[in-house]
Amino acid sequence: MISVENVDLTFETNDGPVHALKEVSLEVKEGDFVSFIGPSGCGKTTLLRVIAALETPTKGNVIVNNMPPDDARKAREYGYVFQAAGLYPWRTVSGNIKLPLEIMGYSSKEKEERTKKVIELVELKGFEKKFPWQLSGGMQQRASIARALAFDANILLMDEPFGALDEIVRDRLNGELLKLWERTSKTICFVTHSIPEAVYLSTKIVVMSPRPGRITDVIQSPLPKERTLEIRDSKEFIQIAQRVREGLKSGHLDEDL
Amino acid sequence: MKRLIINNSILPILTILLFIVIVWYLAAIPMNSEKVTRQFKNLSFTEHVEKTWNLKKPKLPTPHQIVNEIINTTFYKKISSKRSLVYHGWITLKATLAGFILGTFLGIILALGIVHNRAMDLSVMPWVIASQTVPILAIAPMIIVVMNSVGVTGLLPKAIISMYLSFFPVVVGMVKGLRSPDQMQIDQMRTWSASPNQLLWRLRFPSSLPYLFASLKVGIAASLIGAIVGELPSGAISGLGARMLAGTYYGQTVMIWSALFAAAFLAASLVFFISFIQNYTLRKMAILR
Structure with a gap:
């Protein structure tokens, strides 16, 4: 589905070049839930942006849905959920969800149908006519996910979508996201800096470390596809979490900490 | 409340x-x-x-003399009469509105160019600022004389002077407004593969409206000043500016002051009118609540 091969990315800044990604290789299969985890500056968001064709790698090869990422972007092969909900204040919830559909030129009948479907999917029924400021942070982020789902792309790229929310809301949305993933069978790439979130959600955990941004470990999760919050107390869960923590630590050893 | x-x-x-x-x-x-x-x-x-x-x-002149003169020349003279303040006010208002509309269009077009074209960003903005450092009193007679020599008189030269003053706040405000969406919002549009037009009409333009209205309020007041200044050197016989000038010629101080107050009242009403549209629009867009 997504293949990243030997990708290097260097940003030219006023303080000299910054090596954001170094020799990054990764395979994401259809239906995978992949988490990118690591400290800030490890390039996890940059990697997601490379897949989304929002950044162009300096070196290396990226294939998304059998095409170069920029073609995939133009073909609207993925939905992207940003850290902030980024809803337009002058549009209602349903107006915001319709925005990408308008841009993509869907008929008004189809716009209505799709909006209705994704609003039910993210459990925002009854809030269609509300403006963003009338919603809580969690509901805004759900609307933002609905907007990314509205045009039914196979891939969902999420950049710390719940990073700004409190833990209780985050747990709930994580549960909902898992349900949604199961129902829609999408391929999800998910950036986070929370170990429990990464382990709870993913089928594959990609551990990254900074300066230069690189992958230090890829963990295939043995957890079953159907998960409840209680799974976090299981032995497997704790073992994976430990391995992630080890991976994060080993990344730091290189910098004489 | x-x-x-x-x-x-x-x-x-x-x-x-x-x-x-x-x-x-x-x-x-x-x-x-x-x-x-x-x-x-x-x-x-x-x-x-x-x-x-x-x-x-x-x-x-004392306030009650001015008020009497204003009431007299507003309500007790025929609107078509040369002695009616309404007549003169309307002449000035026409030039003000024409100049305001021209200036707003010019300002928005320049701002669009500046935001979308790097060459224009670097080359136009300094000239826009330089244009406002030249005193309008020096430019106005030249515009009147030049346009007069090619046979254009009346409303248009005054409107051009109004435009000269009113396009500036619109350019400055709209450049800021069109650039107000943050990088994330622009990236988001990119992920949907939105065309430049869609980016402009669905994101940049709505985001710029609060800035536009703030500019329009400054712009319309500047337009009125432009129209009045345009009436001074032209030997115009009608308009609030002409009325002030005639007052000075004949020592009719009450007339000068009443024209002055009429102009102030007009400016206040125009700014109030824009405020009204601003509140209505932004409330409707749920930006103001």
Whole structure:
């Protein structure tokens, strides 16, 4: 589905070049839930942006849905959920969800149908006519996910979508996201800096470390596809979490900490 | 809420107004005394003061004289009459609105160019700023004379001067407004593969509206000043500017002051009108709540 091969990315800044990604290789299969985890500056968001064709790698090869990422972007092969909900204040919830559909030129009948479907999917029924400021942070982020789902792309790229929310809301949305993933069978790439979130959600955990941004470990999760919050107390869960923590630590050893 | 507004804004304004009126009446006494002593002999103090407040051609006319003149020339003259303030006000208003519309369009077009084209960003903005450092009083006669020589007179030259003043706040405000969406919002549009037009109409333009309205309020007041300045050097016989000029020629101070107040009232109404549209639009867009 997504293949990243030997990708290097260097940003030219006023303080000299910054090596954001170094020799990054990764395979994401259809239906995978992949988490990118690591400290800030490890390039996890940059990697997601490379897949989304929002950044162009300096070196290396990226294939998304059998095409170069920029073609995939133009073909609207993925939905992207940003850290902030980024809803337009002058549009209602349903107006915001319709925005990408308008841009993509869907008929008004189809716009209505799709909006209705994704609003039910993210459990925002009854809030269609509300403006963003009338919603809580969690509901805004759900609307933002609905907007990314509205045009039914196979891939969902999420950049710390719940990073700004409190833990209780985050747990709930994580549960909902898992349900949604199961129902829609999408391929999800998910950036986070929370170990429990990464382990709870993913089928594959990609551990990254900074300066230069690189992958230090890829963990295939043995957890079953159907998960409840209680799974976090299981032995497997704790073992994976430990391995992630080890991976994060080993990344730091290189910098004489 | 209403009551709060009344308590918070009307009372201080009225207090200041009362203060100004008192100072005004007091100032009129010494200003007009000389003329009164020349015209009348053996007046008591109260009679003297009363005369200073009611001279036909005073150095400083008093508020009630101006109010009387405004009422007289507004309500008791035919609107088509050359002595009607409404007639002159309308002439100036036409030029103001024409210049305002031209200036707003010019401003928006320049801002769009500046935001979308790097070459324009670097080359146009310094000229826009330079244009406003030249005093309008120096430019206005040139515009009138040049346009007159090619046979264009009347409304258009005045509107051009209005435009010259009013496009500036619109350019500055709209450049800022069109650039107000953050990188994330622009990236988001990119992920949907939105066209430049869609980016403009669905994101940049709506985001810029609060900035546009702030600019329009400055712009319309500047337009009125432009129209009045445009009437001064042209030897125009109608318009509020012409009225002020005629007043100075004939020593009709009451006429000057009443034209001045009419212009101030017009400016205030225009700004208020834009504010009204602003509140309505932004409320409707749920930006203001």
